[in-house]
Amino acid sequence: MGDSSGPFYRLSLAELSRGLNRGDFTASEITSALLQRIHDHQALNAFITIVEDEAMAAAEAADAARDAGNAGVLCGLPIVHKDLFCTAGVRTTCGSRMLDNFVSPYDATVVERMARAGAVMLGKTNMDEFAMGSSSETSYYGPVINPWGLDRSPGGSSGGSAAAVAARLVPAATGTDTGGSIRQPAALTGTTGIKPTYGRVSRFGMIAFASSLDQAGVITRSAEDAAMLLSVMAGFDERDSTSVDHPVPDYQAALSAPLNGLRVGIVKQHFDDGLDEQCAARVKEALAVLQHQGASLVEVDLPHLDLSVPTYYVVAPAECSSNMSRFDGVRFGHRAENIGDLLDLYCRSRAEVFGAEVKRRIMTGAYVLSAGYYDAYYLKAQKVRQLISQDFKNAFATVDVIAGPTAPTGAFAIGEKTNDPITMYLNDIYTIGANLAGLPGISVPCGFSDRLPVGLQLVGPHFAESAVLNCAHQYQRVTDWHKCCPEDFT
Amino acid sequence: MSLDKQQVNHIAMLARLSVDDDEIDDVVAKLSSIVAFVDQLQTAATDDVLPMAHPMERCQRLRVDAVTEIIDRDRFQKNAPQVSNGFYLVPKVIE
Numbered sequence: 001m002g003d004s005s006g007p008f009y010r011l012s013l014a015e016l017s018r019g020l021n022r023g024d025f026t027a028s029e030i031t032s033a034l035l036q037r038i039h040d041h042q043a044l045n046a047f048i049t050i051v052e053d054e055a056m057a058a059a060e061a062a063d064a065a066r067d068a069g070n071a072g073v074l075c076g077l078p079i080v081h082k083d084l085f086c087t088a089g090v091r092t093t094c095g096s097r098m099l100d101n102f103v104s105p106y107d108a109t110v111v112e113r114m115a116r117a118g119a120v121m122l123g124k125t126n127m128d129e130f131a132m133g134s135s136s137e138t139s140y141y142g143p144v145i146n147p148w149g150l151d152r153s154p155g156g157s158s159g160g161s162a163a164a165v166a167a168r169l170v171p172a173a174t175g176t177d178t179g180g181s182i183r184q185p186a187a188l189t190g191t192t193g194i195k196p197t198y199g200r201v202s203r204f205g206m207i208a209f210a211s212s213l214d215q216a217g218v219i220t221r222s223a224e225d226a227a228m229l230l231s232v233m234a235g236f237d238e239r240d241s242t243s244v245d246h247p248v249p250d251y252q253a254a255l256s257a258p259l260n261g262l263r264v265g266i267v268k269q270h271f272d273d274g275l276d277e278q279c280a281a282r283v284k285e286a287l288a289v290l291q292h293q294g295a296s297l298v299e300v301d302l303p304h305l306d307l308s309v310p311t312y313y314v315v316a317p318a319e320c321s322s323n324m325s326r327f328d329g330v331r332f333g334h335r336a337e338n339i340g341d342l343l344d345l346y347c348r349s350r351a352e353v354f355g356a357e358v359k360r361r362i363m364t365g366a367y368v369l370s371a372g373y374y375d376a377y378y379l380k381a382q383k384v385r386q387l388i389s390q391d392f393k394n395a396f397a398t399v400d401v402i403a404g405p406t407a408p409t410g411a412f413a414i415g416e417k418t419n420d421p422i423t424m425y426l427n428d429i430y431t432i433g434a435n436l437a438g439l440p441g442i443s444v445p446c447g448f449s450d451r452l453p454v455g456l457q458l459v460g461p462h463f464a465e466s467a468v469l470n471c472a473h474q475y476q477r478v479t480d481w482h483k484c485c486p487e488d489f490t
Numbered sequence: 491m492s493l494d495k496q497q498v499n500h501i502a503m504l505a506r507l508s509v510d511d512d513e514i515d516d517v518v519a520k521l522s523s524i525v526a527f528v529d530q531l532q533t534a535a536t537d538d539v540l541p542m543a544h545p546m547e548r549c550q551r552l553r554v555d556a557v558t559e560i561i562d563r564d565r566f567q568k569n570a571p572q573v574s575n576g577f578y579l580v581p582k583v584i585e
Contacts, residue, residue: 105565198545212544241551242544310528321505328506330578335571342581347508359507360517363498364524366505377528382541384534389542421520422527438545462546 008033013077013171013225020066020076027066027076031059031120034078038122038169041489044145046164048083048093050123058120065118074232075118080173082161083124084131085111085216086205090121094207095129095139095157097353098333108205109237110174110216117232125160125173129355131181131209132320133157134427135417138357143414146189147486148452152411155185155427161219162189167489172220172229176206178213179312180406180431183443186219187406187455190445190484192472193219194226197462198438199244201230202237210319211242213312213435222482223444223472227251230465246463254466255473260294262471265399269305270430276409278449283405286446286456286475290403293474300395300402304388305433309425311388312432314368314381321365324358360421389437396461401471403458405430406443410452430457440465444472445481453484492522 008030011019019025035052055078062076086092086104093099107115115121128138136144136159144159146152147167154163158175162185165173175182177195186193194217201216208214218229231252236245266287271280291297329335329349336348354362368377395402407427417424434441439459446456456475460468476482493501498518502509509517563576572579 102569105562105568199548238553242546244546244548304534307531307534310530313524314528314531325506329571330580331566332569333571339581342583343506345581346506347503350506351508351510354507359505360520360524362505362507363501363517363521367493367501367521367525368528370501370504377531379541380531380534380536381528382543383536383539384531386539386542387534387536389545420523422523425527436545 009037009168011171012221013228014222016077016171017228027059027062027120028056030076030078031055031122034122034170041167041169044147044163044167045142046126046144046160046167046169047080047123048095048126048141048160049091051090051121054090055120055122058115062118062120072116072118073228074114077119078122078170078172079114079119080123080125080161080164080170081111081121082127082158082173082175084127084176084207085174086207087111087121087124090124092124092207093140094131095127095141096355096358097140098327100140100334102332104205106205109202109239110233111205113232122170125158125164127160128157129358130207130324131157131176131178132357132361134180134184134424135412135414136160136185137414137418138355140355146411147489148189149411151413152452153188153414154411155188155407157181158219159185162186162191162193165189165191165219165221166486168485172218172225174216175219176214176216177435178210178316179435180428182217182219183431183441183455183457184407184428186443187457188411188453190453190481191219192222192226192442192444192482193217194230194442194465194469195434195440196230196234196465197440199242200246200440200463200465201233202240202243204237204239208323210316211323212319213316215435222476223442223469224252224255226442227255227469227473230469249466251466251469254470257470258294259290259471259474262295262401263298263399264290264295265300265395265402266297267300267302267305267402267404269302270404274408274426274429275405276449279405279407279409279454282447282449282454283456287403289475289479290471293478298399300399302391302395302433304384304391307384308388308432308436309429311381311384311436312428313364313425314377315385315436317361317365318369318378319365321362321369324362357421385436388433392433392437392439400467401458401460401464403456406455406457410449410454434459438462440468442468442472444475445484446479447481493518493525
């Protein structure tokens with residue numbers, strides 16, 4: 001298998017799992033090799049924190065558990081978490097100077113479940129500050145670099161997770177998706193990223209951005225690996241009041257259904273102006289593959305699609321402004337020096353460390369919720385959200401999944417959109433609808449546009465993760481796009 | 491519609507954020523562009539449409555009123571900027 005540090009990074013989660021089960025190598029060997037690789041590629045800025053000692057100790061414990069016959073389903077497999085998931089004893093920054101020194105007293109449920117299944121955490125990944133961004137440029141810790149083009153953004157907000165998986169630093173990473181923050185970076189980095197149904201995975205211990213939209217998921221190299229992780233992450237959690245008590249199917253077992261008879265919805269609005277020509281061509285080729293595999297393509301209408309971004313930029317900032325009020329400079333986080341009264345303490349502690357985009361969203365939210373504007377903006381947006389959700393319900397009366405582009409273009413240049421918030425916001429035009437309606441969605445690589453990856457998005461009805469994962473997996477059985485690796489990282 | 495400086499300062503106060511004089515023009519311009527952008531919503535016909543607050547159309551779950559979490563004050567206060575004898579310190583609020 002080549003030299004000792006060579007082979008591991010090329011293996012998928014499923015391959016690593018099989019190798020561990022066969023006794024070909026140990027968790028300690030994998031962990032040590034991947035930690036070295038993470039160090040070698042720190043220029044990508046994919047990580048905020050790397051946890052070497054903890055990782056090596058967890059790997060040794062995993063090896064011991066396996067020797068004792070107590071291997072969990074993820075025993076010894078490497079994982080990294082977006083730095084938005086609270087990790088007891090390891091700092092959690094959420095990409096913000098506000099939480100530069102914050103150490104959570106508890107683990108997020110996602111972190112706890114993965115650890116209990118034996119996964120070995122190697123570090124915390126970089127992200128847009130408080131997940132507010134689509135490019136991983138708003139991080140206090142600097143922008144993340146896309147391994148497919150060193151002047152390119154990996155997308156965001158889970159850009160560190162996506163870049164780490166794309167560069168093969170790790171086989172899998174967690175992410176969160178409020179408006180596309182798993183699927184868009186997956187598309188821009190040629191990785192596979194799934195956002196489950198709202199309520200499918202516990203939000204406990206996720207630092208909240210927009211509570212009616214946030215959902216945890218994973219970025220991996222294949223749908224098969226995503227299914228393995230989702231089986232561990234998903235499920236009811238009484239500590240999350242919006243967690244849904246709904247049976248968790250065996251997602252891996254669901255990956256064997258042929259696509260014969262699958263009705264795939266094509267949204268006519270997806271191919272309107274704004275979609276890059278090459279991206280459109282790649283997505284249409286992918287649709288032809290699905291059709292060749294037995295799926296039937298059915299045109300569906302999402303008439304309110306163009307209003308999804310404006311709806312999101314009322315609802316998400318409104319919820320953000322409420323959630324962000326917890327950062328008061330009193331109980332945790334940054335506190336300004338030489339303060340006057342309590343109001344001065346609040347205003348300056350927050351203003352000193354929040355970045356420009358976070359401040360914009362807090363203020364947008366405060367505005368749309370303020371007296372005199374609530375009905376015109378917040379209430380109106382909630383009504384349009386209902387219309388958008390109804391559009392999806394109508395579509396799913398005739399199709400099993402909806403397929404289309406994940407993002408309008410390939411990876412854009414770092415700095416290209418930072419001065420114009422609206423242009424940045426429009427990058428999420430195809431992904432936001434699934435968040436507003438609470439639907440599961442996955443992005444899988446389907447080719448290249450100017451040597452940069454393009455993503456195919458598949459969206460299903462509530463709790464149709466199995467169908468979405470299976471469709472993605474069947475596509476990946478007959479295509480190699482998900483196996484492509486950026487030149488300097490092979 | 492666009493916002494003016496006075497409105498932005500009022501919003502900043504509601505949001506408990508101070509805005510420096512040298513950044514106010516940029517904040518006004520960008521917030522105005524966001525408000526103008528979301529104004530598209532006014533084109534949608536929403537008479538008789540119920541506002542949607544939650545994607546799953548579910549009620550808030552109730553739980554048994556039992557103690558499930560134990561407060562470890564010392565550990566929690568390790569993240570606090572200023573504490574004294576178990577209290578969080580803030581500027582004087584009562585004269």
